[in-house]
Amino acid sequence: MECLKTGQFPYMLQEPSIVSSKGRPKGVGNRKQDRALSSTQSNSSQFEYVKMKIKKEEVISKRKAKKLENEKNQKKIKTEGGEKAVVICADLSDAYDDDDNEDGLEEAHCEADYGPLLPKYFYDISKDIDEAAYDQIINIRGDGFCGFRALAYQLFDNQDAFMQVKFAMRDRLVEVKNVYIQHFDYYDIDKLERIVTYGIRNEKGDKTINLQKPYHCSMDYWFLAPECAQLAACTFNRPVSVYFAQDAITFLPVFPQKKMKVSVAPLMMHIVTTRGGDKPNHWVTMKLRRSIKLKWPAIDAYHQGVMSDLGKPNDIRFWQKSISFKKREQYQSEKIVVEL
Known part of the structure; x- marks a missing residue:
């Protein structure tokens, strides 16, 4: 009542029509047309x-x-x-x-x-691979074991399991080394053995790793095709499709098991040139879409001859039951060597 007599109030009354709102002032936001407001407004932008x-x-x-x-x-x-x-x-x-x-x-x-995946445009990928068939490129670590890492991702969905790949390939080579020397006379079997056994003992079943972490190896022990690719096919009883700039080849097992699942897709590997490099120097693989059916590279031209030498029937029709391969018009014998 004293306030009414004196006309003095401890606070200012506000007209009912004027209501202050919380948050951003009306009209001020991230829209381009609202950013040119008066500088007196509290512009959150x-x-x-x-x-x-x-x-x-x-x-x-x-x-x-x-x-x-x-x-x-x-x-x-x-x-x-x-x-x-x-x-x-x-x-x-x-x-x-x-x-x-x-x-x-x-x-x-x-x-x-990047993280575990690279955008599909990051490397120059072979035109033999339909762009619609894969989403991204797997970011394979470049520590010298990239070829074995690419196989580990394809097999176990984990590139860090590459030592398991080396152990398995080592064990298989111990079993078939003499056969390889006799029937793959165009392969460098000694070099293949050095590559596969680098960092581990050359004894079947041994799991000892003679390397310190983080693991690295020089280019003398990098994954080599066709030798390593053929051995991988014989080790895991699956076709291995290798893509590179000049060509693409699929290697089939030459010691197929009696009960094999032909429906299993080939293991995919691709040799690329890293940014800043002038030669192919890195193995990668792709994250494929299951809904897209690929037409895989032509089968290695030497496969039929090796099977004949081994006294085994031609098994190409067996693989063609569910896997589509391209026809090879001209075969070029070429080793795929990664170099810096």
Whole structure:
């Protein structure tokens, strides 16, 4: 009542027609047409701009730190046996954009900038593989064991299980080495044995690993085709399809088991050139779509002759029951060697 007499109030009354609302002022948001409002309004886009600027600087800082770390990893290191190994990674000189990039989320340029999957345009993929048949490329680690890692992903959905692949191939080679020497006279069996047994003992069933972590190996022990690809087919009793720039070949087992599942798709491997490289130097594989049926590369031209020498019937029709292979018009005998 005293307030009514004096006309003085401890707080200001507000007209009922004026109601303050919580949150963003009306009309202010992320729409482009709302960003040109009066500077007297509390425009939240200014706050978002500062936030994005900070985030952008953090991304650039992390990329620069990763660039320095990868450059160190690219240097030659010595393994326990005194052999030099080279870590494969693309040229990182353009691994991050400058501060003029408005989005602050620049495109990555090196395998290390991605997670387990790479976009399908990251490498130059063979035209023999239908783009609709795969979603992404598996980001296989470039530690010298990439070929065995690609097989491990295909077999176990885990590229880190590559030592299991080496153990299995080693055991199979112990069993068939003499047969390989006799019937695959165009293969370098001694080199095949050195590659497969590198880092492990050349004794069937032995699981000892003679390498220190992180595992690395020099290019002398990288996965080699056709030798390693043929041995993988004989080890896992599955076709192995190898893609590279000049050609694509499917290797079939020459010691097929009596009860084999022909419906199993071939194991896919692809040799690519990493960014910054000038020669094929890295094995990868694809994340295939099950709904798309591929037409696989032509069967190795030597397969029929080897089967005949072994006194075994031609088994191509057996594989063609559920797997479609391309016809080979001209065969070029070529070793697929990865080089830096």
